[in-house]
Amino acid sequence: MKSAKLERTDGTGCHVPLSARLRVLLPLPLADSYDYKNVINKPALPPGSFVLVPLGRRQVIGVVWDDAPDPDLPDARLRSIESVIDVPPMTATLRRFVDWVAAYTLSTRGAVLRMAMSTPSALEPRAPQVGWRRAPHPPEGARITPPRRRVLDVLAEGEGRAGGEIAGAAAVAPAILRGMADAGLIEPALLPRHPAFALPDPARSGPALGPEQDVAAAALRAAVQRREFSTTLLTGVTGSGKTEVYFEAVAACLAQGRQALVLLPEIALSTQWLDRFRGRFGTAPALWHSELTSRTRRETWRVVAEGEAPVLVGARSALFLPYPDLGLIVVDEEHETAFKQEEGVVYHARDMAVVRARLSNAACVLASATPSLESTNNAATGRYAGVHLPARHGGAALPDVALIDLRRTPPERGRFLSPPLVAAVTETLARGEQAMLFLNRRGYAPMTLCRTCGHRLRCPNCTAWLVEHRAQRRLQCHHCGHVEAPPEACPECGTAHSTVPIGPGVERVLEEATALWPEARRLVMASDTIPGPAAAGAAAQAIQRREVDLIIGTQIVAKGWHFPHLTLVGVVDADLGLAGGDLRAAERTFQLLHQVAGRAGREEHRGHVLLQSFAPEHAVMQALVSGDVDAFMEAEADDRRPGHWPPFGRLAALIVSAEDERAAERTARDLGLAAPGGEGVEVLGPAPAPLAILRGRHRRRLLLKTRRDIAVQPLLEAWLAKVVVPGNVRVQVDVDPVGFL
Ligand SMILES: Nc1ncnc2c1ncn2[C@@H]1O[C@H](COP(=O)(O)OP(=O)(O)OP(=O)(O)O)[C@@H](O)[C@H]1O
Numbered sequence: 001m002k003s004a005k006l007e008r009t010d011g012t013g014c015h016v017p018l019s020a021r022l023r024v025l026l027p028l029p030l031a032d033s034y035d036y037k038n039v040i041n042k043p044a045l046p047p048g049s050f051v052l053v054p055l056g057r058r059q060v061i062g063v064v065w066d067d068a069p070d071p072d073l074p075d076a077r078l079r080s081i082e083s084v085i086d087v088p089p090m091t092a093t094l095r096r097f098v099d100w101v102a103a104y105t106l107s108t109r110g111a112v113l114r115m116a117m118s119t120p121s122a123l124e125p126r127a128p129q130v131g132w133r134r135a136p137h138p139p140e141g142a143r144i145t146p147p148r149r150r151v152l153d154v155l156a157e158g159e160g161r162a163g164g165e166i167a168g169a170a171a172v173a174p175a176i177l178r179g180m181a182d183a184g185l186i187e188p189a190l191l192p193r194h195p196a197f198a199l200p201d202p203a204r205s206g207p208a209l210g211p212e213q214d215v216a217a218a219a220l221r222a223a224v225q226r227r228e229f230s231t232t233l234l235t236g237v238t239g240s241g242k243t244e245v246y247f248e249a250v251a252a253c254l255a256q257g258r259q260a261l262v263l264l265p266e267i268a269l270s271t272q273w274l275d276r277f278r279g280r281f282g283t284a285p286a287l288w289h290s291e292l293t294s295r296t297r298r299e300t301w302r303v304v305a306e307g308e309a310p311v312l313v314g315a316r317s318a319l320f321l322p323y324p325d326l327g328l329i330v331v332d333e334e335h336e337t338a339f340k341q342e343e344g345v346v347y348h349a350r351d352m353a354v355v356r357a358r359l360s361n362a363a364c365v366l367a368s369a370t371p372s373l374e375s376t377n378n379a380a381t382g383r384y385a386g387v388h389l390p391a392r393h394g395g396a397a398l399p400d401v402a403l404i405d406l407r408r409t410p411p412e413r414g415r416f417l418s419p420p421l422v423a424a425v426t427e428t429l430a431r432g433e434q435a436m437l438f439l440n441r442r443g444y445a446p447m448t449l450c451r452t453c454g455h456r457l458r459c460p461n462c463t464a465w466l467v468e469h470r471a472q473r474r475l476q477c478h479h480c481g482h483v484e485a486p487p488e489a490c491p492e493c494g495t496a497h498s499t500v501p502i503g504p505g506v507e508r509v510l511e512e513a514t515a516l517w518p519e520a521r522r523l524v525m526a527s528d529t530i531p532g533p534a535a536a537g538a539a540a541q542a543i544q545r546r547e548v549d550l551i552i553g554t555q556i557v558a559k560g561w562h563f564p565h566l567t568l569v570g571v572v573d574a575d576l577g578l579a580g581g582d583l584r585a586a587e588r589t590f591q592l593l594h595q596v597a598g599r600a601g602r603e604e605h606r607g608h609v610l611l612q613s614f615a616p617e618h619a620v621m622q623a624l625v626s627g628d629v630d631a632f633m634e635a636e637a638d639d640r641r642p643g644h645w646p647p648f649g650r651l652a653a654l655i656v657s658a659e660d661e662r663a664a665e666r667t668a669r670d671l672g673l674a675a676p677g678g679e680g681v682e683v684l685g686p687a688p689a690p691l692a693i694l695r696g697r698h699r700r701r702l703l704l705k706t707r708r709d710i711a712v713q714p715l716l717e718a719w720l721a722k723v724v725v726p727g728n729v730r731v732q733v734d735v736d737p738v739g740f741l
């Protein structure tokens with residue numbers, strides 16, 4: 001900047017008029033946009049245009065941003081735009097969204113822009129498709145053989161068609177087409193690009209809604225039809241038909257010609273959801289998640305940008321796609337922590353969905369049987385509208401939930417299923433119904449111990465035990481992915497064959513189940529056994545067709561599934577989520593177990609749920625038995641209100657990490673010394689993170705806690721500006737943290 005000013009007083013001045021200068025934001029971790037000279041297009045390119053610009057010795061695609069050009073920058077420093085990319089410009093709504101997310105999460109705008117340009121190849125020119133059509137003025141006297149006749153008949157419509165397609169339809173060899181072109185009977189034609197996604201039909205009739213569903217659907221439809229921003233919390237007991245109800249909002253949005261976005265926490269496993277969508281709208285929606293092939297990503301991005309994806313279903317990153325006119329955003333299972341992105345730009349997709357809806361004048365619907373306390377509170381205070389479905393669809397009863405006190409009826413030594421649970425599974429299987437055993441832990445055993453010296457096998461890179469995966473004969477760290485073979489001898493004391501597994505994972509429950517019910521057909525559902533859509537679809541089908549008797553699963557079985565013949569759910573360790581000091585431990589445990597309980601008895605037979613617990617008197621266990629979501633959430637609110645914990649106050653975490661422990665320690669201490677204070681502002685820490693070492697980096701945490709009426713961003717900015725962070729230390733900002741590891 002200084003040199004720019006100097007040059008100017010030297011008389012170098014600005015010759016490129018401001019009107020020919022543009023600010024371009026680049027998808028790189030930079031907060032600012034850069035000035036470029038527009039020598040290509042006059043008048044000026046509109047903001048949002050994608051442009052190729054030089055940066056150092058590279059070329060980068062960026063987006064013309066709305067920032068004002070710098071009048072003091074001398075011409076000599078100004079470089080020219082190389083070219084303009086032929087895609088629809090980024091809408092003002094998406095540009096404001098990028099700005100907003102960056103400001104809220106304290107990320108650079110460039111890093112957020114990168115999420116909105118996550119598919120660079122979508123910006124490359126598409127090869128045009130060429131086919132054939134009838135020549136408008138065929139030469140007189142050209143020879144028309146029978147094959148040629150068939151080709152001309154196929155092309156009678158006048159529209160061009162692809163060569164392969166014509167040859168197939170007319171049953172001719174491709175050489176015939178070339179001959180006909182030489183004879184002037186047909187000519188090359190640019191083919192219209194087929195829209196990748198057919199228009200779902202909003203007028204197709206869905207299932208007849210029950211009276212309560214009808215009222216709820218009418219409220220959501222009206223919200224969409226207003227064409228203005230609103231947020232509605234759609235709650236309802238498990239199996240009440242929330243999906244069918246919000247499909248009506250999707251239909252209303254389609255009828256308006258706007259796009260609808262549905263965010264699902266586990267899109268790759270949501271095969272049943274997709275079947276229902278197809279049933280309702282007659283066609284599949286566009287999908288967006290990390291497992292798409294790069295070709296599909298590229299096509300989908302383009303098709304969305306061109307406004308030809310009427311409904312998109314995706315994971316959180318789908319919020320950053322270039323919809324021209326979004327009319328509805330649904331966040332299903334809004335309480336799920338999977339909506340929080342913890343790496344890079346740290347953001348909560350549920351909260352940002354509300355922001356994107358506001359910027360788009362769109363309706364936002366948050367759906368859950370167990371809504372987060374944040375959303376519950378927003379509905380209670382009138383910031384969100386509330387719609388509730390009180391009963392299961394088709395008159396199905398809610399399951400009855402009972403506790404098994406493990407202190408009174410413990411499992412046999414070395415076993416994990418107590419006698420009452422074993423008896424209940426046996427009876428269920430004898431009736432020909434399906435049962436599910438739920439344990440939110442992958443692998444065989446969460447810890448391995450040496451019987452001789454007491455040594456426990458740890459990850460070399462993390463503060464974490466190694467988890468045994470016996471089926472694959474290996475030990476694995478669930479934090480960094482480190483894998484090693486199970487040792488023959490204890491690495492500490494050298495005693496051979498001395499290590500023993502401690503505690504159960506789903507594989508160990510499977511082992512026990514195999515011994516107890518050898519004739520039952522068993523299926524394990526965990527992220528490593530059900531890795532993607534194909535496996536999930538196959539599993540769901542096998543269960544629906546009653547080819548499975550006993551399902552053993554981790555949290556992936558808790559979400560959204562509808563298994564008509566499942567009548568018993570047994571929770572192997574209901575206390576699992578309550579350990580640790582997370583402020584939301586009770587809320588999360590309640591949500592997860594209520595959801596998994598809700599898989600039982602969704603059709604004609606009543607469902608039963610048994611929870612094995614060492615603390616049956618705990619408020620969470622009692623709430624699960626009573627099934628009273630509202631009372632539980634009120635008690636949670638009463639716990640958090642006095643201390644100004646979220647949602648009655650604000651939190652932001654700083655996570656300091658470095659390979660060198662002393663460097664992390666020093667920066668954490670400096671941050672602690674520079675911590676903001678004053679009325680309604682408090683800083684906790686620095687303290688070693690519970691995951692004190694992760695991927696070889698030492699970690700310290702600080703937590704800023706403020707009253708709700710105090711914004712954390714200005715405090716964080718001023719705070720971070722006071723501390724010099726060395727290059728080998730990283731400070732990650734997490735506004736509204738949901739994890740505290
Ligand atoms: N009006 C209706 N007509 C026919 N079937 C319906 C109707 N409403 C819901 N269903 C069916 O009832 C089952 C439960 O509905 P849905 O999965 O939408 O409930 P949900 O409230 O989302 O449940 P959960 O919160 O447990 O996931 C589904 O199989 C759905 O197709």
Ligand SMILES: [Zn+2]
Pocket residue numbers: 459460461462464477478479480481482695
């Ligand atoms: Zn590790």
